[in-house]
Amino acid sequence: MITTASTIPVEVGENYLEAFAKLSCTNVNVMHIRNREDAQKPDYIQRIKEADAVMFSGGNQMRLTATFGGTEIYRTLQTRYKNEEGFLIAGTSAGAMAMSNTMIYEGNAANAHLKGAVKVTTGLAFMGDVIFDSHFDKRGRFGRLAQAVATNPTCIGIGLGEDTGLLITEGNKMEAIGSGMIIIIDGHNIGYCNIADIADNSPISVENLTVHFWRKETDTCWKQENT
Structure with missing residues (x-):
């Protein structure tokens, strides 16, 4: 530990x-x-x-x-x-968020719809092409993970709820564990996105983010082909 x-x-x-x-x-x-x-x-x-x-x-x-x-x-x-x-x-919590190559290190949920409010840097990189966020539903962090994915659309955003975990095997097979919910935000099919063209602190606009609501199910495993 x-x-x-x-x-x-x-x-x-x-x-x-x-x-x-x-x-x-x-x-x-x-x-x-x-x-x-x-x-x-x-x-x-x-x-x-x-x-x-x-x-x-x-x-x-x-x-x-x-x-x-x-x-x-x-x-x-x-x-x-x-x-x-x-x-x-x-x-x-922070230990989970540091697992990925792209890591959120700052971002107030109330301002997460504004460009630049979500700060991202390089994590410990045990996992590539993902971004983890924790306390996801309790602290209302959908907006900040969505912005992180919009600026890094190669990555899959993974929001972990309370009493919930993700067991990752073989580098890209993911199984939900615990009693709560996992939110997966996929930016691979993003269409319009204004984040590169607007000034800091301006509202962002993103189309075609794909969102999955996922919980523990018997014999259910989600696989990310590009990770």
């Missing part, structure tokens, strides 16, 4: 240890990696090499990219994720 994104890492780590214990997962350890110097420590690197799964907590996703980008831990995670069947990388 990596608590780097959180400003209260000790408390968050203890909460997750309790949660995993209730699931009978007892071989769980917490790594309070606070800066890039920590991310280069041999002990942490070795633990990443030996772990069966790594999970990133919530908090601020920019802490994750700024701390781990280009480090040995990051390279180890990338290598293991791409080459070792059964190795799992997971994230919640």
